[in-house]
Amino acid sequence: MVVGEITEDKDVVVIGGGPGGYHAAIRAARLGRQVTLIEREDLGGTCLNKGCIPSKVFTHFAxxxxxxxxxxEMGMEFGEVEANLSTLQHYKNKKISQLRTGVESLCKANKVEVVKGSASFLSESRIGVENGHEFSLFNFKEAIVATGGDFYYPEGIKFDSDRILKEREIFQLKDIPEELIIYGADYISLETASVFSILGSRVTLVLDGEFSFDSAITKELSRQLKKQKINVIKDSQLRAVIERDGHLMVELEKEIGETISIEGSHFVMSGQVRPNLSELGLDRLPLEITEQGYIRTDREGRTSIPHIWAIGDATEGPSLAVKAIKQGKVAAEAMAGLKVEVDLQFVPTVVQMSPPIAYAGLTEEEARKEGYSVTVSENPVRGNGYAQLTEEKDGFVKVVSDIETDVVLGIHMMGMGAVELITTGVLGLEMAARDEDYRFPLYPHPSMNESLLEAVEGLKDDAVHMPPRKKELAR
Structure with a gap:
């Protein structure tokens, strides 16, 4: 390593070029700051290059x-249809390259300086950037930590085979697994199970915990997994994965102490996300870290050192790109003196399986626990005319509301179009909308949007395409 003799002065330094980092960099640049973005790999981060985009290519394909x-059935004629993963991989890589080029062009257009290398803090106002044999020193006025997170796995599980895979590696396969065992209960595990079941794998989903959905979603999800012939094993802890003669033996321990073994051709595990902070030199700074290892920030993203900010997986909260993007923009705007904040109360959560899941706000169980007088309404998607003609009849929309105020507390959806439609739900939740606020606008017809309208109308038993509520007998 050759240490440079010159220390360059920088205005704003953003460490990490993932979705949170590059949004922060471009927003700060448009607000008049001189921005240097430091990334050790490719712009776009894990989301674009390894995680969100690659996996969504597969979910869209499925x-x-x-x-x-x-x-x-409708009359479209074509020959036998097959899934060619080699071609899909080529398509995936092409799209990743196109999107990454787009991010690079945006940074250039906004005069964001991009520096390749790994950054570490040397003091509260200086960082070093190492790139191979080169080492640069930067003094900065303000910095944003956007280093993201990485997956961690239980000790003893060795990913030393092309059949024992981590969650990102499954989307690099060029052949469809014959028998796929998936370990996890998060959205990545569900998407993986749905994709490869549709493409022809015999899938076993081993749940290492409980789903965090509303009870109605969990019930319908169980039905959909059974419908897709996905074998589900609950309440199990992974003990070992052993490869023998081209096949895998996965040993599990049930809660009652029973040990079982299942066999498959491939195994994939979804790890636990932790912040990427170990090589950042934070021990040189009087920076406040939480007990869980995250950088503590306020609602603007400001750390205990006022001119250093942190966003995304480096901070507490869900490990989602939507969180990082919002935090990145807010940190840049707060630097410019704008009155902004991040509120994670209504983060939209989506699962791009088939059919998709999307939700925001309180579940029915959470609302009751918090003391609300709860009423709910569920509108099955099969009652929607557009769902019928598109043969997308699985799922429902559930609305959780407070009887005393009519304020909508949560919206939970499962069905085609749910991911796009949840934005309407989030907007209403952010505005503390009552059911009348959802009912007043006109909804396009025919469309999936009407499922949300009728679910809200069902709170007052006014939905035309839902049977009347049963009246409770007087006691």
Whole structure:
């Protein structure tokens, strides 16, 4: 390593070029700051290059593949349809490259200086950046830590085989697994299970915990997993994965102490996300860290050192790109003196399985626990005319509301279009909307949007396409 003799002065330094980092960099640049963005790998971070985008290429492919039967029924004629993962990999890599080029172009257009290398703090106002044999020193006025997170796995599980995979590696396969065992209960595990079941794998989903959904979603999800012939094993802890003669033996321990073994051709595990902070030199700073190892921030993203900010997986909260993007913009705006903050109360959570899941706000159980006088309404998607003609009849929309104030507390959806429609739900939740606020606008017809309207109307038993509520007998 050759240490440079010159220390360069920088205005704003953003460490990490993932979705949170590059949004922060571009927003700060547009607000008049001179921005240097430091990234050790590729712009776009894990989300664009390894996680969100690659996995969504597969979920989109599976959803389109599933439509083939319906399209034939409608009269679309074509030969036998097969899933070619080699071609899909080529498509995936092309799209990643295009999107990454787009991010690079945006940084250039906004005059964001991009520096390749690994950054570490040397003091409260100086960082070093190492790139191979080169080492640069920067003095900065303000810095944003956007280093993201990484997955961690139980000790003893060795990922030393092309059949024992981490969650990102499963989307690099060029052949469809014959028998796929998935370990996890998060959205990544559900998406993986749905994708490869549709593409022809015999899938076993081993749940290492409980789903965090509303009870109605969990019930419908169980039905959908059974419908897709996904074998589900609950309440199990992983003990070992052993490869023998091209096959895998996965040993599990049930809560009652029973040990079981299942066999498959491939195994994939979803790890636990932890912040990427170990090589950042934070021990040189009087920076406040939480007990869980996150950088503590206020609602603007400011750390205990006023001119250093942190966003994304480096901070507490859900490990989601939507959180990082919002935090990145807010940190940049707060630097410019704007009155902004991040409120994570209504973070939209989505699962891009088939059918998709999307929700925001309180579950029915959470609302009751918090002391609300709860009423709920569920509108099955099969009652929607557009769902019928598109053969997307699985799922429902559930609305959780407070009887005393009519304020909507939570919206939970499962069905085609849920991911797009949840934005309407989030907007209403942020505005503390009552059911009348959802009912007043006109909804396009025919469309999936009407499922949300009728679910809200159902709170007052006014939904036309839902049967009347049963009246409680007087006691």
């Amino acid at each position: 959803q389109e593949f599933k439509k083939m039967k319906h399209l034939k």
